Amino acid sequence: MLHACDWFGVSxxxxxxxxxxxxxxxxxxxxxxxxxxxxxxxxIDLASQYGRYGYRRITALLxxxxxxxxxxRVERIWRQEWLARLGTExxxxxxxxxxENGYIExxxxxxxxxxxxxxxxxxxxxxxxxxxxxRKHYNQVRPHSSLGYRPPAPEAAxxxxxxxxx
Numbered sequence: 740m741l742h743a744c745d746w747f748g749v750s751x752x753x754x755x756x757x758x759x760x761x762x763x764x765x766x767x768x769x770x771x772x773x774x775x776x777x778x779x780x781x782x783i784d785l786a787s788q789y790g791r792y793g794y795r796r797i798t799a800l801l802x803x804x805x806x807x808x809x810x811x812r813v814e815r816i817w818r819q820e821w822l823a824r825l826g827t828e829x830x831x832x833x834x835x836x837x838x839e840n841g842y843i844e845x846x847x848x849x850x851x852x853x854x855x856x857x858x859x860x861x862x863x864x865x866x867x868x869x870x871x872x873x874r875k876h877y878n879q880v881r882p883h884s885s886l887g888y889r890p891p892a893p894e895a896a897x898x899x900x901x902x903x904x905x
Contacts, residue, residue: 741765778806782816789881791852793817796881799888849877 743754755762772778781804785797792800794817798810854873860866882888 778808778812779816779820781806782813783820786817789853790857791849792882795884795888799882803882853877 743749743758744751747754749757751765752762755765781801782797785800786792789796789800794813795810797817798808798813801808801813850873854870858869860869878892879890879894881890883891
């Protein structure tokens with residue numbers, strides 16, 4: 740808008756009328772939430788802990804923790820505090836490869852990115868323990884996009900015990 744005013748040498752009022760914008764939109768200042776610093780720190784903490792999760796999965800984890808948010812807020816922070824700084828790019832599965840089944844390749848990529856690339860196994864026992872921990876996390880905690888960002892088999896909270904009289 741200001742560029743149009745400078746370029747054509749017209750007033751803000753005239754530029755807004757030509758562009759079909761409200762003049763008040765030119766003076767709008769963003770409103771920062773009171774918990775912005777704590778929220779941003781938590782987003783960064785989760786993104787560091789789960790490096791390959793996208794902003795949607797991080798949003799699901801935050802909602803599970805009790806944050807009352809919408810995904811756009813997480814996405815904004817993601818673009819500012821994380822992606823721009825890292826200079827990340829999108830990776831694609833090679834098209835037309837018959838051995839690249841989308842489902843198993845997706846799982847293999849998650850296993851590789853979220854566990855195998857970050858660990859060095861010194862014994863078979865250590866590998867079994869860490870892989871089992873990751874498997875439980877994958878099935879009980881990790882948000883899955885195909886399930887509306889819910890885990891496939893969340894841990895059930897223990898209910899009240901029922902005693903049967905004999």
